[in-house]
Amino acid sequence: MDDMNTDxxxxxxxxxxxxxxxxxxxxxxxxxxxxFDGAVQWLAAQGRTGQWGTKPWSENPRAVAMIEKYLTxxxxxxxxxxxxxxxxxxxxxxxGGDFIPRADEPERYVHLLAADHxxxxxxxVGRALLxxxxxxxxRQGISLxxxxxxxxxxxKLVAYYESNGFERTTPFTGPxxxxxxxxxxxxx
Numbered sequence: 001m002d003d004m005n006t007d008x009x010x011x012x013x014x015x016x017x018x019x020x021x022x023x024x025x026x027x028x029x030x031x032x033x034x035x036f037d038g039a040v041q042w043l044a045a046q047g048r049t050g051q052w053g054t055k056p057w058s059e060n061p062r063a064v065a066m067i068e069k070y071l072t073x074x075x076x077x078x079x080x081x082x083x084x085x086x087x088x089x090x091x092x093x094x095x096g097g098d099f100i101p102r103a104d105e106p107e108r109y110v111h112l113l114a115a116d117h118x119x120x121x122x123x124x125v126g127r128a129l130l131x132x133x134x135x136x137x138x139r140q141g142i143s144l145x146x147x148x149x150x151x152x153x154x155x156k157l158v159a160y161y162e163s164n165g166f167e168r169t170t171p172f173t174g175p176x177x178x179x180x181x182x183x184x185x186x187x188x
Contacts, residue, residue, distance in 0.1 A: 019125065021132050024076030024088065031078070031085040032067050033058050035114040042117040051150040051157070066096075070111050077132060079115070079125045087115035087125035089133055099175055100148055100183055108137040110147035130164045134188045143187055148172070151182035158182050 024032070036057040044054045057063035070076065070090040079087035090111045094102045110133055115125040137145045147166060149157045158168065166184035174181055 018081070019086065019128055020080045021129065022078050022080065024071060024078040024090075026068075026072050028076060028078050028085070028088070029068055029071050032071060032076075032088050032112065032114070033064060035085065035088055035116060036063065036067070036112075038116060038118055039114050048153050048156075050152045067112065070096075074111060075136070076112070077129060077136075079129055081119075081121055081125075085116070086119060086122040087113075087129050089113045089129040091133055091136060095146070095148060095183075097175060099172055100170075100181075103144055103146065103185075105144055106142045107144040107146055108133065108140065108142055110145065113147070126160075127164060130161075134165070134186065138188045144185060145188050146183060146185045148181050148183045150179070152180040158184070 036052075040052050040054065040056055043049065043051060057067070070092070074090040074092040076088065076090040078085055091108045092111060094107060094109050096109075096111060110130070113126060113129060115129070116122040134145055137143075145166075146169075147161060149161060151158050151171060161184045162168070164186075166186045168182055169185045170183040172181045172183065173179065
């Protein structure tokens, strides 16, 4: 497998056009920001505003700074369908905030997972990116992959990660004291 570009199909959407996953970087900041703007819009349309509210990430300086940080210091991956960005994930060596303890062993940590929910052809991109993250973790000789996510409202996001092989480890409350979160882990 070429570690720079990987063409895959997913079991979750066998009709999906071929998906290419490539290394990302600072040039992808506008596309990743647009993915998160779309994710906020998609969540808000479902009445699920507890996670990120209703304001586009592109209008939130802290969110833009976070995207810039991870795409310049982490290991970003970009999923493309027919040459158009359809999703993203970034791996780092640990959680991004002080409110989540680091693991007591080497780990890869999932940040900025997003897929284009407005394109039917992109169904399954998030799962493909998580599978790619697991493969990259394994390829790097590391056996622990962790992620944290919003655990409020209907719990669908926690269930999504569980359906991708992650198990709940530690609940937490975000730095503002009101945002309920969950750390999940997967052995690869």
